[in-house]
Amino acid sequence: MKQLIICWCLVLTGCSTAVPVTAQFPEPPEQAGAYKTCIALKQLNETPALSEVSRTIAENYAAYHECRLKLNIWLEWYQVQKALFEKAGR
Numbered sequence: 001m002k003q004l005i006i007c008w009c010l011v012l013t014g015c016s017t018a019v020p021v022t023a024q025f026p027e028p029p030e031q032a033g034a035y036k037t038c039i040a041l042k043q044l045n046e047t048p049a050l051s052e053v054s055r056t057i058a059e060n061y062a063a064y065h066e067c068r069l070k071l072n073i074w075l076e077w078y079q080v081q082k083a084l085f086e087k088a089g090r
Contacts, residue, residue, distance in 0.1 A: 041063060042059055044056055
């Protein structure tokens with residue numbers, strides 16, 4: 001009988017903790033580009049040729065949209081994770 005009481009006490013105290021357990025907010029995924037800054041847009045020379053102007057505009061336009069897409073993906077991930085994190089904390 002004593003052994004049963006001792007085992008029961010060990011089982012009950014083994015699962016308790018004096019330290020409060022706090023959840024950590026997850027790190028953003030690498031594919032969202034959260035750790036990378038956008039590339040700098042290209043600059044033109046003093047007197048560029050028209051072909052160089054149009055090429056630079058096209059490259060800058062593509063770089064802007066790529067950066068915008070990465071930012072939107074990261075923001076969507078963050079909002080979903082924050083909502084899940086807050087719901088789990090209740």
